[in-house]
Amino acid sequence: MTETVLVTGGAGYIGSHCAHALRDAGYTVVVLDDLSTGRRASVPADAAFVAGDIGDGALVAEVLARYRVAAVMHFAGSIVVSESVREPLRYYRNNPANSQVLIDASLRAGVRAFIFSSTAAVYGEPERVPIDEDQPTRPINPYGWSKLATEWMLRDYAAATGLRYAALRYFNVAGADPAGRTGQSSPVATHLLKLACQTALGQRQQLSVFGEDYPTPDGTCIRDYIHVSDLADAHVAALRHLLGGGDSLVANCGYGRGFSVLEVVAAVERVTGRKLPVAKAARRPGDPPMLVGSPERIRRVLGWTPRHDDLDFIVGTALAWEERLERETRKENVA
Template identity: 60%
Template sequence: MTILVTGGAGYVGSHMAYALVDRGEKVVVLDDLSTGHGELVPSAAKLVKGDIADRKLVSRLIADEGINAIAHFAGSIVVSDSVADPLTYYDNNTVKSRALIETAVAAKVEAFLFSSTAAVYGEPGADLLDEEQNLQPVSPYGWSKLMTEVMLRDSAAAYGLKYAALRYFNVAGADPAGRTGETREHATHLIEIAAQAATGRRNRMEVFGTDYPTPDGTCLRDYIHVTDLIDAHVKALMHLLNGGENFVANCGYGHGFSVLQVVDAIKRVSGVDFRVDMSDRRPGDPPALVADSARVREILGWEPKYDDLDTIVKHALAWEDQLVKGRVKL
């Protein structure tokens, strides 16, 4: 079996590429390398530099490599950037995904796995978010992902496309074996930012908003270890390829931590008391996002192995330490 992993030189996509290679699957990574790094792609995978909207390229890859399924991770992910530049986000995340879906349908690809987001829920005001929650994103990023979910739903109804969309909550940590992790030059994920502050890659960090309606006034999020997230992806792909029904499901642990709790965990695990500045809220940040993960557990039999904040932090710090010491060449 051969899997095309779009965005496979990025944070989550590279973890998927490793997980599939570890299973003995043939992997082709398609990435334009605008934010990804070829060095994060497993040596056993084939890396192709290109655009997911290039129908001729993708069609040729599907035919020449005998691709059975697509795991789609490519796209732009920074909420605040999407507010400032919405048209770029609609292009990268929606228009290009439409082109990729069209190519997959034309080539009769057996399964399509989509990297979606909890941002589709907007500001729901519920303690636990299930998949039937009203979908009302508050950012162009959330809308761009929701539009792709809708295209997949409608393509399944019209053309018989097999698909699953997994709505991530806050992905964090790094490969426990130290093979890949988050490498964005301008980090946007809280745990990575705090880990950079702890390892000296930045001299301070900011907490955006201390007046939210949460116990300590900072945003509450469901942090899921990237390895557990990828385990759900692999299971979802096998579910589809083995004839399972299409589905949309949350990926999270079902409990949250505040920004200040995460900062405290990084300081505790690292032993470093770095500078933290309090700032105003950012646009598009809801107070709390915590997953009801019953559906993904039921459909896939998914059971997380790294549901522990200190473990997530430990793996993130270990990866940052590799970057600081130059053990990882990017």
């Protein structure tokens, strides 16, 4: 009998990729998502789906019991840095407050492993690059603080109860499933690569570059871009580690090298053969100049080896997904 994994936010970008990776690995999957930003069609066809909010403790408890869930992968939450600066209380409600409900219900249900979708934003402006997990956590925006608060809860719950958990700190997630099963479908696009691909396809008039005076070689922010399928593989590896009796883990998920905004723009132009109309814009609040993570711990502890560490490949999969969404939209409009 295969283990059953509850994937919260499993209709969203990263959650849906992890749901597919879990099914590919032979796990039984249950997805809980309120579809506020997720896409029902992105959920694996053979996964159970429950529409609902992780803040609904009664619903979460019922789902955990009904499906005899052994492990939880938690992706549900709010993720836009600039929005967190404008609406901090919303982020503390949707992230740590709702996570506490989920963690508590998971403990009561006897869940053996809990994997949390954290972020490199917990580091704030790092002391050195690449960033390792022992660097101080000093977020510079409410999004980062809200994720770090959930990490603290997991740490303390684990110390008190013996719960095994993994907090995976993502750097910039990009790309789409190479098999075309899912991709980034949020109704409001905020990720650079998605916006750049939409601009290349003529869906946007121009691409805004926020800040060109950062202390970086070309003046634009530098980020460590990780393909979403490699990230999903890291989650499956963490699950196996925890269910196999491994110790709790806090680990970076990145490649250990970064690309600037303008380098990403150049890659999209290279892959598409099209010049992107780019407009200068003011810095966004809460954006550090450089975030590049050391992947040494996750490689050593989990034996994780990325398969898609190539910027042009990442761009190609993201572009293919945007083209698919465009075709689907055209068909819907004709119908």
